[in-house]
Amino acid sequence: MRNSRSDVVEAALRVLDDHGLEFCSMRRVASALEVQPSALYHHVPNKQTLLALMADEIVRGVATTGEDPAAVCRSLRGALLSIRDGADVVATASAFRLGASSVEARLAQLVGADGARTLLLYTFGQAQATQTQMQAYAIGALPDYPRGDPAGDLAGGFDRGIAIILAGLEASGR
Amino acid sequence: MRNSRSDVVEAALRVLDDHGLEFCSMRRVASALEVQPSALYHHVPNKQTLLALMADEIVRGVATTGEDPAAVCRSLRGALLSIRDGADVVATASAFRLGASSVEARLAQLVGADGARTLLLYTFGQAQATQTQMQAYAIGALPDYPRGDPAGDLAGGFDRGIAIILAGLEASGR
DNA sequence: ACCTGAACACCGTTCAAGT
DNA sequence: ACCTGAACACCGTTCAAGT
Numbered sequence: 307m308r309n310s311r312s313d314v315v316e317a318a319l320r321v322l323d324d325h326g327l328e329f330c331s332m333r334r335v336a337s338a339l340e341v342q343p344s345a346l347y348h349h350v351p352n353k354q355t356l357l358a359l360m361a362d363e364i365v366r367g368v369a370t371t372g373e374d375p376a377a378v379c380r381s382l383r384g385a386l387l388s389i390r391d392g393a394d395v396v397a398t399a400s401a402f403r404l405g406a407s408s409v410e411a412r413l414a415q416l417v418g419a420d421g422a423r424t425l426l427l428y429t430f431g432q433a434q435a436t437q438t439q440m441q442a443y444a445i446g447a448l449p450d451y452p453r454g455d456p457a458g459d460l461a462g463g464f465d466r467g468i469a470i471i472l473a474g475l476e477a478s479g480r
Numbered sequence: 481m482r483n484s485r486s487d488v489v490e491a492a493l494r495v496l497d498d499h500g501l502e503f504c505s506m507r508r509v510a511s512a513l514e515v516q517p518s519a520l521y522h523h524v525p526n527k528q529t530l531l532a533l534m535a536d537e538i539v540r541g542v543a544t545t546g547e548d549p550a551a552v553c554r555s556l557r558g559a560l561l562s563i564r565d566g567a568d569v570v571a572t573a574s575a576f577r578l579g580a581s582s583v584e585a586r587l588a589q590l591v592g593a594d595g596a597r598t599l600l601l602y603t604f605g606q607a608q609a610t611q612t613q614m615q616a617y618a619i620g621a622l623p624d625y626p627r628g629d630p631a632g633d634l635a636g637g638f639d640r641g642i643a644i645i646l647a648g649l650e651a652s653g654r
Numbered sequence: 655a656c657c658t659g660a661a662c663a664c665c666g667t668t669c670a671a672g673t
Numbered sequence: 674a675c676c677t678g679a680a681c682a683c684c685g686t687t688c689a690a691g692t
Binding site for chain 3 (some may be wrong): 482483515516518519522523
């Protein structure tokens, strides 16, 4: 039973979610597929390309059909947070090179190019910070969170940031 | 002539700027200091800690004395861009865990906590995207930039994003 | 206090060879 | 087309030992 390129990408995403980016090595992906490391290079030219394919997959599910830019941003944030180190993978593999992504295109229709870019980069930075902080709490590196629910506070902060940006776009007449 | 912890951090920053994060290994830092790799562990418990110290150093120079929040953000962006892969290093080493940074504290004085966080995370995402894109152009991976100056366009986009956020804060009455 | 030398368990990638 | 096996030049980290 032999593998396809999407088998490799799927396996890589499983390894990422189970072990984190630090341990998402070609050799571990290979052994998840019960295959020699060198076999991966039949499907993918190098690790960088594999990471880019993973980033595309992570972003693929984002809902871009609605009319509410905040909802698009929340959906993007959800996708980035749905997998361990997802924000980091998408950041460095850069599924957002130039204005190529469909998410940015949709946001640009709704609020213009500058607004789209601002919303996108904020969402991105916020998701990354969220994931870094949640991991720090999980490790116990930030032991005493001031009473309560870090994930909820982080999400609330995100919504307020999006509201500020949308208010700014409204004020400058779109 | 023996080394101190700051010698190690300085050497690591030189290696980072010369070769990039991918090749900024403990072994390369060691050989830059003409020392065995194991010697580094006398000054630093592990690589992660070294990266955090590097991140602190990168952010240390940011000008936080002025009254203009946009100027603080521009200074932060400048610091992140002043060294190769600087935005990535600060992002993942996360000098912005909780609200610990002096930059965030100063911005919070000027525009409140939510505004500070929004400005900071946007600045952060934008710097990272800038660095990723500039590197792509340097490699030639994005061969045909539509006539002109990528760095300037990126900086212009940054200023417009900051203006949008500040307008939003103004509109929501600070 | 700061360093060497050797070792351990890993990496990404290439390449000839198999089916 | 897809894979194995072996090799190359690397990693981070530990630990006994030196000065």
